[in-house]
Amino acid sequence: MKADIKQKSILLFEEKGFSETSIQDIVQALGVTKGTFYYYFTSKEQLLMDIHLGYIDDLLERQEKIRQNQLTNCEKVMQLIALLITDIANHGPSGKVFFREMRHLCEENALEVKGKREKFRKNLEEIISDGMAQNEFRQGLEPDIIAFAILGVTNWSYQWFNPAGGISADRLADIYSDLILNGIV
Structure with missing residues (x-):
């Protein structure tokens, strides 16, 4: 899942930029919860x-x-x-x-x-x-x-x-x- 989060984030950061991409955008694109995100990354x-x-x-x-x-x-x-x-x-x-x-x-x-x-x-x-x-x-x-x-x-x-x-x-x-x-x- 960590690799999936990274890969999806790279695509979102490329498309929208880092500042314009929220953690909610990332987890929503993956169909997971924020808890899943925070399990792998603190921020x-x-x-x-x-x-x-x-x-x-x-x-x-x-x-x-x-x-x-x-x-x-x-x-x-x-x-x-x-x-x-x-x-x-x-x-x-x-x-x-x-x-x-x-x-x-x-x-x-x-x-x-x-x-x-x-x-x-x-x-x-x-x-x-x-x-x-x-x-x-x-x-x-x-x-x-x-x-x-x-x-x-x-x-x-x-x-x-x-x-x-x-x-x-x-x-x-x-x-x-x-x-x-x-x-x-």
């Missing part, structure tokens, strides 16, 4: 935090698997881009809630989530730095700025990317990888 904010941690912890775990693979740094960057785009394709509502609703977390919870987001970015920076050190990427790059750029391009896709539209997640990841690794010149 709507705790539910939102659970959604955020589930999302970022899953990304960090999958990122770590990519980092540990015996791949070139270029291949790791490409796989991370694909990870982020396919995640939007497969879990779009969760991504929207993750990026859009973090402002509703209390300061302590927001800091915890921001720390994990920063860890994801720092891991990407490390791959870029390693790629420079191993002459896979050109010298003179600013790994922190490149990591921000990659995350900006990929993460913003949750706003417009429609996996049922004219382009697949794999194709979009290939386009982004080509753009990021080769530029447009």
Whole structure:
């Protein structure tokens, strides 16, 4: 039931927003009582935090698997881009809630989530730095700025990317990888 509450809440938060979705809306959509909700979550904010941690912890775990693979740094960057785009394709509502609703977390919870987001970015920076050190990427790059750029391009896709539209997640990841690794010149 906890997973059902989370999943239904993600859909409602995506549709109506966190502030406009009440606990009553959630339990009514599931056909359960508020007591059922409070058995699993002490508050709507705790539910939102659970959604955020589930999302970022899953990304960090999958990122770590990519980092540990015996791949070139270029291949790791490409796989991370694909990870982020396919995640939007497969879990779009969760991504929207993750990026859009973090402002509703209390300061302590927001800091915890921001720390994990920063860890994801720092891991990407490390791959870029390693790629420079191993002459896979050109010298003179600013790994922190490149990591921000990659995350900006990929993460913003949750706003417009429609996996049922004219382009697949794999194709979009290939386009982004080509753009990021080769530029447009």
